[in-house]
Each structure stands twice: as C-alpha cells, then as structure tokens.
Amino acid sequence: MDNIIKSIPDLFANNSLEKPQNQKHKEGETFFDVLSNFLNYTNEVQQTAEATKKAILEGADIPLHDAVVQFDKAGVVLNLLVQVRNKLLDAYQTLINTQV
Amino acid sequence: MGLFKGVDEVVPYLDYTWLKHKIILSNLANADTPHYKELNVRFVPFEKELALKITNPKKQIQPVQTGPHFDILEKESGLVGNDRNNVSIEKQMAEANANYIAYETYMKMVTDNINELNTAIKGQ
C-alpha cells in the first residue's frame, strides 16, 4: 500500500507561489507593464502642460505655438485616458457578469 | 510612445518659422540704424547632419546626437548705404509674407493631426 501511494506523482509539486522558471515571460511585456507605461506617459504630458501654464502665468517667455501644442497634447491624452478607463470598466463588468 | 510622432516632426519647423519672423521684425525695426547688418536664420535639421557624416565610409561613425538647432547669422554683403546699413526692406517684407504662409501651413498640419487623434480616440 505504501509503495502505491509513493508512486503517485506529486501533482502539486510545481504549484509553489513563485512562477515556475519555464513560465516566466522571456520577452514582451505583460498587460500591466503596458498599462503602467501608458499611465506614466499620460502623466508626463499633463505635467508638462501644467508646468507650461504655470510658467506663462509667472511671466516666462514661452512661444505661443509651443504652449498651444502642449495644451492640445494634454487634451488628447486626457481623452485617451478616459476612453481606456471606460473600456477597462466595460471589460470588468463583462467579466463579473459572466455566468459560471 | 509614438502617439505624437507626427506632431513632434512638425514642431521644430514651427519653431524655425517663428524665430525667422522675429528676425525679420528686428531687421525692419533697424532698417535705418547705422552700421546694422541684416540677420538671417539657418535651420540645421538632425537628418542633414547625419547624412553628411555617413557618406564618409572610412571612419567609424558614431551618429552625432545633436538635435535640430538654429544658427543666427549676420549677412556681411549686400547693398550698403552711407550709414553702412544693408537691410533691404522689400526683401524682408517678401520673406515675411512667405514665412507667414509657412507658419499657417505648419500650424494647420499640427492642428489637423491633433483633431484626427481626438476623433480616432473618441471613436466617432
């Protein structure tokens, strides 16, 4: 009886909390990396626009076309952020409502 | 992220056009100043410098990472009056008009690009 029990392979041997070696991604990014890159970029663009706005109010010499382009970029990026947020929410709703 | 690659391509040309406009304003304001020499702007885009270096195959080329920059030059020659001033008002006005059109063109390119992005993002 003991021999039989020992011969059953340990099905849970590889199921540790760390990712097993051969399952670690070799190249490319996870979805989380892409998302965090995107959020960083968005933040950067908006920070630049905000800094430009502040500099103008404080009296720095900033070319008008520079300021306009930066504000436009911040607007685009904000739109993109809102749409991404909406899509993520939709995806979440779909998942939650999945009938198991 | 390459989101604004199209816009960022045009922005140096916008900067150049605006600088050129200011130079023309300075030349016109000093059209009667003695010993004043006309100023011009030269735009050196990055690609042009890189191309010049690559045509020499013998040297190991490290691409020079200098970005586009502007040179403000003084024009030495040209018709000089008694007051040693060589500004030609007609030429400056002609350049100013052409430059203004260039500015409008570049600005429209940028704005249209931004509008396209917005439309694509909103999905309408």
Next chain:
Amino acid sequence: MLDIFNAFDVSASGMYAERIRMNTIASNLANYESYKNDGTPYQKLEPVFQAVYDNNLLSDGLVPVNVSEIRQSNGFKLIYDPSNPHANAQGYVREPNINVTTEMVDMITATQSYQANLSAFNMTKNIAQFTINSWT
C-alpha cells in the same frame, strides 16, 4: 508674459524711432531759416539710432532699436550776404545747415520704414490670432 509681446515691442520700437525721425524732420523744415533769440542760427536736429544687442533677446532673434539721443548739429552754412542783419564782420551769414531735398528724402524713407514696421506688426498680430484660433 509671452514671447509674442517681445516681438510686439521690437516692432513698436521701430515705429517709435521712425516717428521721432519724422518729428525732427518736421522741426527742421519749419525752422529752415530761423534764428534763436541771441542771434545764433537754429541747430539742425539729428536723431541717433542704436541697435540694442542684448544676449537674451538676441538668442531669441530680437534686436530692438533705441533712439539714444537727438543731436543738435553744430554745422552751419556760410552765405556771403553783407546786407543781412545777421551778417558778421566779414559779411558772412550763418544759416541752419538744412537741405530741403535731403530732409524730404529722409521723410519718405522714414514713412516707408514706419509702414513696413506697422505691416510686420499686424502680421505678428495675425500669427497670434491664428494660433489661438487653432487651439482646440
């Protein structure tokens, strides 16, 4: 505040300088043959223009013009006219050193420069308007 205002200032300095020149020409023409109270002739007014080369502004491409002084010329024309009450002992009269033709030509040049500056000023204004209008 914005870079545009510096551009306006340069054009304005050009217009101001040309207007000063027009004023001096008008004075010179009006005083073509006048004398001061003590008998000395009117001294021709000459504005001196100077370009303002400031490193910060120059790297931005801006060179305003400045009227550094309005010089009173010390030159006079000597005309032989013994019967003139202003004649000196040798019979020569000192007259203001004003040549009407030269002054008129200067007036035309000044007007042209003024108009060119004004036109460029309007162009700067149009650039600013256009940029703001294209702001979504």
